[in-house]
Amino acid sequence: MMRRGTPTLTSLSRSLAMLEAVIADGGARSVAALARELGVPAATAHRQIHSLVEQGYLARHGGGGHVAGPRLLALLGQLDEKQVIANAAAPVLHQLAADLGCVVQLGTLDGDMVTYRIKTGQGAGNLFTRVGMQHEAYCSGIGKVLLAHLPEDQQQTYLAGGPFPALTARTITDARALAAELHKVSEQGHAIDDGEVADGLICVAVPVHQPDGRVLAAVSISQSGAAVHPPAVLMPRLQAVAAEIERAAFGRTFR
Amino acid sequence: MMRRGTPTLTSLSRSLAMLEAVIADGGARSVAALARELGVPAATAHRQIHSLVEQGYLARHGGGGHVAGPRLLALLGQLDEKQVIANAAAPVLHQLAADLGCVVQLGTLDGDMVTYRIKTGQGAGNLFTRVGMQHEAYCSGIGKVLLAHLPEDQQQTYLAGGPFPALTARTITDARALAAELHKVSEQGHAIDDGEVADGLICVAVPVHQPDGRVLAAVSISQSGAAVHPPAVLMPRLQAVAAEIERAAFGRTFR
DNA sequence: GCTATCATCTCACATGATGAGACGCGGCAC
DNA sequence: GTGCCGCGTCTCATCATGTGAGATGATAGC
Numbered sequence: 123m124m125r126r127g128t129p130t131l132t133s134l135s136r137s138l139a140m141l142e143a144v145i146a147d148g149g150a151r152s153v154a155a156l157a158r159e160l161g162v163p164a165a166t167a168h169r170q171i172h173s174l175v176e177q178g179y180l181a182r183h184g185g186g187g188h189v190a191g192p193r194l195l196a197l198l199g200q201l202d203e204k205q206v207i208a209n210a211a212a213p214v215l216h217q218l219a220a221d222l223g224c225v226v227q228l229g230t231l232d233g234d235m236v237t238y239r240i241k242t243g244q245g246a247g248n249l250f251t252r253v254g255m256q257h258e259a260y261c262s263g264i265g266k267v268l269l270a271h272l273p274e275d276q277q278q279t280y281l282a283g284g285p286f287p288a289l290t291a292r293t294i295t296d297a298r299a300l301a302a303e304l305h306k307v308s309e310q311g312h313a314i315d316d317g318e319v320a321d322g323l324i325c326v327a328v329p330v331h332q333p334d335g336r337v338l339a340a341v342s343i344s345q346s347g348a349a350v351h352p353p354a355v356l357m358p359r360l361q362a363v364a365a366e367i368e369r370a371a372f373g374r375t376f377r
Numbered sequence: 378m379m380r381r382g383t384p385t386l387t388s389l390s391r392s393l394a395m396l397e398a399v400i401a402d403g404g405a406r407s408v409a410a411l412a413r414e415l416g417v418p419a420a421t422a423h424r425q426i427h428s429l430v431e432q433g434y435l436a437r438h439g440g441g442g443h444v445a446g447p448r449l450l451a452l453l454g455q456l457d458e459k460q461v462i463a464n465a466a467a468p469v470l471h472q473l474a475a476d477l478g479c480v481v482q483l484g485t486l487d488g489d490m491v492t493y494r495i496k497t498g499q500g501a502g503n504l505f506t507r508v509g510m511q512h513e514a515y516c517s518g519i520g521k522v523l524l525a526h527l528p529e530d531q532q533q534t535y536l537a538g539g540p541f542p543a544l545t546a547r548t549i550t551d552a553r554a555l556a557a558e559l560h561k562v563s564e565q566g567h568a569i570d571d572g573e574v575a576d577g578l579i580c581v582a583v584p585v586h587q588p589d590g591r592v593l594a595a596v597s598i599s600q601s602g603a604a605v606h607p608p609a610v611l612m613p614r615l616q617a618v619a620a621e622i623e624r625a626a627f628g629r630t631f632r
Numbered sequence: 633g634c635t636a637t638c639a640t641c642t643c644a645c646a647t648g649a650t651g652a653g654a655c656g657c658g659g660c661a662c
Numbered sequence: 663g664t665g666c667c668g669c670g671t672c673t674c675a676t677c678a679t680g681t682g683a684g685a686t687g688a689t690a691g692c
Contacts, residue, residue, distance in 0.1 A: 145452060
């Protein structure tokens with residue numbers, strides 16, 4: 123009798139291994155062949171696969187093979203482009219936040235608002251964002267990065283859609299000034315928000331690039347009060363993290 | 378005691394339901410909240426999620442929530458490949474079909490059958506395919522392109538897996554002749570199906586290349602009856618469209 | 633015909649998932 | 663401070679349930 127220090131659902135693990143094996147070869151192999159490869163009895167393999175088929179995670183296919191079923195595809199659909207980035211980024215950002223003792227966030231542009239999809243870490247008292255929350259784009263570091271990498275026509279539309287109310291004395295409220303700022307952000311590859319969204323809140327942000335060059339997400343580090351780290355220190359860390367996210371999400375980076 | 382006509386792995390099903398519930402809300406909820414929602418004891422929910430985390434299907438996220446883990450992302454990434462192409466291709470193919478007044482399709486090879494993932498346009502009366510439908514590969518333009526770009530060993534396996542029943546008088550039914558045809562298709566970079574799958578149905582097909590050189594999808598133009606456009610006219614359009622799909626899906630083209 | 637391979641089904645067994653309950657911890661109210 | 667509540671963790675007795683050997687049927691090949 124195995125004493126289990128950490129409870130592990132072993133039958134679940136076995137079934138998932140079978141699922142992966144089925145998906146891995148694109149549905150060509152017979153069940154018996156898979157059973158041999160994984161070293162499980164044929165009857166067990168049949169039961170596992172049959173069960174996965176019944177529940178819609180796999181589907182029978184042509185002669186004996188199996189392919190991904192509707193529920194697996196539905197799962198895939200939920201993890202849309204942006205969510206894929208967020209999921210890949212989560213552990214990386216968590217680590218960064220722990221290292222720096224700062225708040226680290228990831229946001230995407232949905233409509234003309236920034237959706238904050240990840241927020242981790244401690245230390246920025248007057249930072250009001252929460253996961254799932256949406257906020258104006260024109261005044262935050264993440265928002266400026268995302269706007270800066272928008273296609274030309276969409277950026278024009280956004281700029282024409284003002285007004286841009288001031289949240290602090292430093293908020294950029296003029297469309298022309300904002301356009302210039304976005305141009306600068308696009309050029310230098312990062313944005314700095316120095317008290318534009320809340321007094322004393324400083325934040326640096328960089329884009330996460332898609333394989334096709336689009337920018338669907340941006341990550342930022344926020345600090346309030348006495349800044350612990352100067353931007354010059356944070357920027358290379360943030361750049362490295364963005365590259366790491368791209369590798370995790372797409373297998374390579376694009377710079 | 379449940380008499381099980383079909384053996385169903387119930388604990389697997391429960392764990393997968395939990396996995397889906399976790400993914401569904403984007404990682405915001407606490408384990409206890411999920412347990413309540415699904416009506417399972419908290420201890421069970423903790424064990425399932427902990428187990429999924431340990432195996433890399435989920436990952437902890439910030440404060441209490443969970444998100445998709447690396448293994449799930451890898452699994453979905455494998456499936457995604459083909460669907461990403463289809464998604465990128467859809468608008469391009471729609472445009473092409475509208476321009477030419479033909480049926481335009483995109484298919485992938487799953488197991489040894491072609492899955493038709495996109496069909497758009499009008500004008501090929503006796504073309505029986507529908508989106509999601511699967512059909513034999515050896516006799517269609519798309520199928521021949523996909524087979525032609527298969528790795529050597531898989532192509533051999535396919536050819537050895539006959540027989541190849543005739544659908545029309547022109548269907549290639551001999552494995553050796555099919556091998557020669559596939560070689561030709563591979564050389565010239567396109568396939569022509571002149572009545573091999575249905576009488577009077579003519580179709581030209583070209584591959585869509587992956588960044589790594591594989592060919593997971595092919596696109597085709599089908600015409601029936603009096604061909605409106607000769608292949609020599611269609612081919613450059615189709616090549617251009619394939620290149621456009623590659624740019625849309627991967628950001629560059631590979632030729 | 634015989635033989636080999638695969639899928640399906642049955643059944644007795646013990647593996648291992650289950651869920652109630654207890655405990656520790658942290659936050660919040662008062 | 664003290665008490666309360668919610669959450670995560672751990673233990674343990676119970677028995678549901680996943681397991682695997684073997685039998686049977688189906689199909690293909692020699």
